[in-house]
Amino acid sequence: MIYSRNAMGEKQFANVDPVCVEIYDDAPLSYMARAALTRLTSLAQQVSVVPTTTRTPAQFTRINLPGGPFRFVVTSNGGAILADGVRDPQWDSHIAARTAADGASLAEVTSALRARIPTDGWVRKMRIADDLFCYLVVEPDEQPADFLPDWQEYCAAHGWSASQQGRKIYAVPLAVTKSAAVDEVRRRLVADGTLPADHIMLAAGDGWLDNDLLLCADKAIRPCHGELESLGWQAPNLTVTAQSGALAGLEILEWMNTEVLQREYRTEEPDPV
Template sequence: MIYSRGAMGEDRFAAGGLLCVEYYEGAPLSYVSESAALGLRDLAASHPVVPTTTRTPEQFRRIDLPGGPWPYAITSNGGAILVDGQADASWRRGIDATVRSASASLDEVTAELRRRISTEWVSKFRIAEDLFCYLVVDVDVQPHDFMSEWSTWCIDHGWNASQQGRKIYSMPDPVCKSRAVAEVHRRLTEAGLLTSGSPVLAAGDGALDAEMLASADAAIRPRHGELESIGWQHPTLTITEHTGIAAGEEILDWFTRSASVPVAS
């Protein structure tokens, strides 16, 4: 939903009609169009909207996303559920226990990953929330077989690997957005904010979003990003006509239309 100046392109940036929603170290970083901002505010005023991201809680809190404050948000790729902005400790304890029983430890994974990389093509190695790790790489210098070989190792150890542009994520399998979405849906239903069986509508553009999109009752992705590059499809998936920041507006229009009619089972 949000785009940097580089991601949207200079022509779109120069056209204006943008709202800056994220500053980093005092400088503007991310934007939505004014149309998307209005659409998101209207949607959040009439339906439960749950921002869901691979960003950490700290990174998510940098964003002043239109429509907030958010009673629930999902960060860290599902590793954290924020309730009124604060991480739910009980959810995190459950995630940690599941990871311990089903996947290799973070220490084991990072040790193996460091053995396979080089400063010639990796500029940053980050550990997020003591849950997963990611690299920032020079794609032009990155070894062509790195992702295939690293993905194979991860699969054998209960993890998965995904590349989104210059970032390569390594994630334990239990840390996924769909689990957290299902939990928030359960809580909203128990609180009477959703009727039983209310459909889940989802949007995303990266491989880490795929299982969330597939598990939703209906989903949409933009005609750009990692899922577009691999041609990812699903029977309940809609693909936007537009790319870039215009796709964000189209996604919000889709949410508004889809939320007003029953989703076919």
């Protein structure tokens, strides 16, 4: 839904009436098309919207996302759940137990990753996110072709997954997934009567770290750009946008609002989440 100016490109930036939704180091960082703000606000007024992101809680709270406040937010690729803005300790404990049992520790993986970082400068930064996973910021044009496959092989053998989204190469424990966290949010919303047990779920995403979330949705949509597009990723429940960039964000929100509107007249079907 949000893009840097560079990610939009100057032509889109000039044509979508961009609104800054994120400030970092006292400078504008991320934008949404003005029409996207309206569409997301409309969606949040009709159904339960659960923002779901690989960003950490601190990174997410930098965003002034329209339609809030949101009762639940999934951050850290599913490693954290924010309930009414407060990090949920029960989910933290669950994730800690799962990651400890299922594979190598964060310290082991970061050590292995550091050993693979070359000295020729195509890796710009290495970051630890929320004490859960790590990632590199790289220059893709200078990246050796064999680096990612080699790193993916290591991660798969140690209970982790590796993927690349633009300039970032992620290493994430297999237990830390967006779909698991969203399932927990859905369970809570059903338990307190907010959602019927047979509700419909819509989801959107563009990277490999989104694929499990898209697969667990009743209907899903992805843009015709990003990691999943480069992989040619498809699924039976999936729609792919005709537009890319910020225009894809607009198309995704229009698709979701249309799905909601259509279901309002199907009284035998529940509301989406």
